[in-house]
Amino acid sequence: MKTPALLLASSILFGATAAWAAPDVVVSIKPIHSLVAAVMQGVGEPTLIVEGAASPHTFTMKPSNARAVEGADLVFWMGPGMEAFLEKPLQALASDATVVELDDVDGLTKLPFREGGAFDAHDHDDEGHEHEEHAEGHDHAHDETAEAREDHHHDHDAFDTHLWLDPTNAKAMASAIEKALVDADPDNAAIYASNLETLNKRIDALDKEIAETVAPVKDKPFVVFHDAYQYFEAHYGVRVAGSVTVSPEAIPGAERVQEIHEKVKELGAACVFAEPQFEPRLIQVVTEGTNARSGTLDPEGATLTDGPDLYFELMRSIATNLKTCLSGA
Incomplete structure (x- = not known):
């Protein structure tokens, strides 16, 4: 068996086909599908359940979705607070799969729901975080x-399950995604680790960019x-x-x-x-x-093409649209 270092080197030299066969991975919604796809680059592509402009809040499973879940080795979802439609199908169909609930991983900042249509603006400290x-x-x-x-x-x-809109949470989820993939597919561990490192650097750069974009408004x-x-x-x-x-x-x-x-x-x-x-x-x-x-x-990427770049496009578009409207540009 190749060592992880040799595996990574050979995958770079000979392309993605040199990697060991990818596990069958299914992901519920676009934002986390993007993170999974980024960690899996060079190994395989995860299957997305809620495609196109569909909303997880009103989604109904199709037979093709059920088949994908039933045949999966790994399923990533936020949890029942986001994808209530998926809770029973996972129980019924995913008995042979490892199911990773990303709203329950280590390192997340969780905020309680706010009830009522209008709520007071919140105080922020000097670094822009709430108390x-x-x-x-x-x-x-x-x-x-x-x-x-x-x-x-x-x-x-x-708690509110739109956790990916905090890039620190996105990094915590990406870490859990990488660990689950390595556990399921140790032969490709070096590729997953390298991809995670690249993804974290991209998220850090995005975080800085967005902070600069919204600062004036x-x-x-x-x-x-x-x-x-x-x-x-x-x-x-x-x-x-x-x-x-x-x-x-x-x-x-x-x-x-x-x-x-x-x-x-x-x-x-x-x-x-x-x-x-x-x-x-x-x-x-x-x-x-x-x-x-x-x-x-567009907090869930409804108008965006799914894939490893979607998370970055989603976050960047929120920041840009905020700045454009709030500045009157």
């Missing part, structure tokens, strides 16, 4: 209206369609003032829309952001009679 009590699970003021309780059914100790409040951005907010110190609807499955009622409309006016919010997979008409209602502009953010 420790936020990361430790500090409760936010809850909207106690019946409408809010019906719209949002998370347990009080649950980080103090301008904005409203989002769906509260998916608090990890980006906490890491980079931008000011999310509220959301049109907390859960993308829920249609906000007239009271919620009026609440957000008043919040936009009260804060002088510079922008209200829709998402590509959701109906943007509500944004027009919320911004009517205000000075707020409208834009689009």
Whole structure:
């Protein structure tokens, strides 16, 4: 058997075909599929379940998805808080696979859900991170209206699973991905390790780039369609003032829309952001009679081509679209 060093050298010399056969890997959603694909480069390509502009919040498994899960050696997903549609199929079909729940790996910063359409802007320290009590699970003021309780059914100790929007979390997940791949496929361990090192360097460079991009507009409040951005907010110190609807499955009622409309006016919010997979008409209602502009953010890569570069395109597009709208460019 080749040593890891010789394996890496031969794979470089003779190309990816020199690597040992790749395990069958299935990944739930685009952002983490991108991280897995980056670690697997030169060995194989993972299969993506939620393709195209589909949303994990409303996704329905197809027979081809079920076959992929059933034949997988490894399955990566965020967890039931993100892909509820996948929980039962994993139990039924993935008995021979190693299932890695990435919202439960070591080294993650987890933030609690924020309930209610409008929430106060949060304090940030000098480095752009929220105070420790936020990361430790500090409760936010809850909207106690019946409408809010019906719209949002998370347990009080649950956390937001859009974890990849903090690049530090992305690196923690990438480390867990590499470990799982090495455990399943030790013959290609050297390639996975080299790819992880490259990926971490790219994420560090991206992190610095995004911080510089949003720095000129980080103090301008904005409203989002769906509260998916608090990890980006906490890491980079931008000011999310509220959301049109907390859960993308829920249609906000007239009271919620009026609440957000008043919040936009009260804060002088510079922008209200829709998402590509959701109906943007509500944004027009919320911004009517205000000075707020409208834009689009894509936290799950719905409009992007899947692959190892998607994570970087996703993060960069959020930063660029924020800067463009908030600066009035």
